[in-house]
Amino acid sequence: MKASVTMIEPNGHFCSDCAVRGIAVCASMDPAELREFEHLGRRVHFGAGETVFSEEDITTSFYNLLEGVMRLYKLLPDGRRQIVGFALPGDFLGMNLSGRHNFSADAIGAVTVCQFAKAPFGRFIEDRPHLLKRINELAIRELSQARDHMVLLGRRSADEKVATFLLGWRERLVSLKGASNTVPLPMSRQDIADYLGLTIETVSRTFTKLERHGAIEIIHGGISLRDPARVEALAAA
Amino acid sequence: MKASVTMIEPNGHFCSDCAVRGIAVCASMDPAELREFEHLGRRVHFGAGETVFSEEDITTSFYNLLEGVMRLYKLLPDGRRQIVGFALPGDFLGMNLSGRHNFSADAIGAVTVCQFAKAPFGRFIEDRPHLLKRINELAIRELSQARDHMVLLGRRSADEKVATFLLGWRERLVSLKGASNTVPLPMSRQDIADYLGLTIETVSRTFTKLERHGAIEIIHGGISLRDPARVEALAAA
């Protein structure tokens, strides 16, 4: 979907009261840097289903996700899709070598990002080793997650994939919303299927099976973990 | 396999005449830096099948691969293995956040690495923004490759996987050995299977099928591309 109702807020915001101040790239900046940094980014809103950037786009901006959830994915020429990750508030997007994004990013539901023009952002972090280190850390963490996901895609059964996904997604939400057995799933079944390398039918059937076995309860907009231990047993293999 | 015949060369070497001087991390160092850097690393040899480091190991060293090929992999508790990549000369290994390697690395055939103790290496790159940037670039490139591999694992058929692997492996060898239709495959069929998320039998059958169709010829220690266009067509899908 094309960005049609995108809104850009003209008036400034303050990093100091930003929701992701403590977890994002900016976490490693001191107050003086933050004041300078403030002028580089601007908040942009996207509606449900809008595309923030596409894999073949030349990279002109970096993005810090402030609010909402995004799906990050790659498409094969024939339309098959692999979701390579979901982005949550605090996630930093846009790093690349080739000068092009190497994946696409859609808003799932309403999204707010902090957008930075590539060149000024690059100048800002240049010669600020602690920021380079921070960016580096983010890249390495993602790399580690990517490797875990390769194991899931290449060597796990459908049951294991779904159980692992539910636990991993819950874990990511813990740091944002606190621990809970209620796990909201803002993405569609198709998104989950494309993330796990399955079909929508298999995901749906696996959810139903987990519910029949009393491991989870399927609720509106998500699931509730009824028997976390059982789900963990499935995920562990 | 445990490292039993590992050899460490006591006498120094010179980065300036190192085989990977132009492609590795060190590519971004000036001569003065290089002389200082020289004292940090030492060459270590590993025999075929030896493990250089394991995923649960505390990271004490970084490695620059000088000669040979390595397999990088993760194991599930029940023994299933996913190879997350093959390392070639010039590749830099060991970056992580947790303080532990998050994958294991074995030598495939004889291997020479340049080993750096973690702490002095960390001190050396600290406050050298161009080196941090270089490391960053390496991480981002790997991340991009990891995402491509997720697409392969999650959304491609066995034929596509094998064809894509052969072309990708050949491409990597081009920059080291020059272009050729003869593609050496130092890794076993089992390694290829664990890289592609297949079984050894499926890999073997797919090779045979490609050969029957005149796309490749299976030769000792590798394959020869007879009809690269046909293999590319299979890989593109």
Next chain:
DNA sequence: AAAGCCGATTGACGCAGATCAAATTTGACG
């Protein structure tokens, strides 16, 4: 050169998950 071994190949068969096809639920909108 015979024996033994290990990786690779080949064949027969089975099954997890894909595909095809409805049915059902949910959500948006007048």
Next chain:
DNA sequence: CGTCAAATTTGATCTGCGTCAATCGGCTTT
């Protein structure tokens, strides 16, 4: 509240790839 469209679930069937089981071929050892 009723209508329509989209998402999800469920069922029936199919198939690509895995599993199990020989067999083959190239190396090493003696």
